[in-house]
Amino acid sequence: MRRRSEPLLLTLRCGEQRVELAPAVGGAIARFYAQHGLQQYDWMRPASMAALLAYNPEAMASFPLLPFCNRLRDGSATFQGRTLKLAPNVGGARHPLHGTGWQQAWTVSAAGPASAHLALVDAGGTWPYRFRASQQFELDADGLTLSMQIDNLDSVPMPVGCGQHPYFPRRPGTRVRATLQQMWETDAERLPTTLSRPALIAQLARSHPLAGLVLDNNFTGWGHSAHIEWPSHASTPGASLTLRAASPLDFLVLYVPDQKDYFCVEPVSNCTDWLNVRNHTLAQTGGAVLAPGASYRCQVRYDVAFDAARVATEPRERPRADTGTGKAMGATY
Secondary structure, X not given: OOOOOOOOEEEEEEOOEEEEEEOOOOOEEEEEEEEEOOEEEEOOOOOOHHHHHOOOHHHOXXXXXXXXXXXXXXXXXXXXXXXXXXXXXXXXXXXOEOEOHHHOOOEEEEEOOOEEEEEEEEOOOOOOOOEEEEEEEEEEOOEEEEEEEEEEOOOOOEEEOOEEEEEEEOOOOOEEEEOOOEXXXXXXXXXXXXXXXXXXXXXXXXXXXXXXXXXEEEEEOOOOEEEEEEOOEOOEOOEEEEEEEOOOOOEEEEEEOOOOOEEEEEEEOEOOOOOOOOOXXXXXXXXXXXXXOOEEEEEEEEEEEEOHHHHHHOOOOOOOXXXXXXXXXXXXX
8 A cells, every 4th residue: 555645534524423534545434423422423433543554444444345346256257358367455365355446545636624535546557457436525414425436548348346345333232224135145265156035134124133143245136225223332322324325336245254343234336256157147246347438436325313312411512622633644624
């Protein structure tokens, strides 16, 4: 990850909501939280200062997935007669994953008090096609809207996919609700094998607790909405986050690792290893072909809320000095 001379963090504010962006760390969100009364409440797992200084995108709150999502078996595929070969990009894993944008530094092309535009130009190194990508962040009192675009700068069509990889806090009693059609079963290397409809799909439609759940699967037929509930606990208020998207983000990845304090709900446009999955429909694999000069767009919305009863009694914030990362680390607009 290339170091940059610009501030490491860019902070957006609107009402109680705060977003800290780390453009040089894969164009990632480092933190998304609410300054709620005297408390700070994290909507996504916050990045530590050590992770920021190490330029580690996997330890951020969320990072972009482009120009493809998930894993590509052995980094190999054939597309329109051309053989693609990508090197592993994560230590200990032989299958490259998450695309290339998350491991590059992005630039800030515009920023305001509650919005920012990040840009990336890939000259066709790791990914053998030239493309330009952008992320537009719009923060408001109710949440965050993130719009992404990929432009094909090459002279030939390129395969394309996009999405986001948010990490959410796994608090006691956390529940997830989502409407899904089928689940991709996987082999020992978490690559897709067959489609199934396990009982979990019906359970998720009603809202399912994360306790005891271990999962890393891609789901088809996503209803474009996922709802996360965090019950109140001790001095922490009850809260919820609703993730919404539209086509081409028709797939959802649920990653619930064992014995971790986070989980992921990832809106994506293609299933894992989609370029190598045969004998399935486009609705089951996703992905697209982007013509030279054409653009591919997707959008994610995060709506956040606290339980109304708790908000009414929460003490309000007293005037105080800014508690952000400081001039050396961040820029606030």
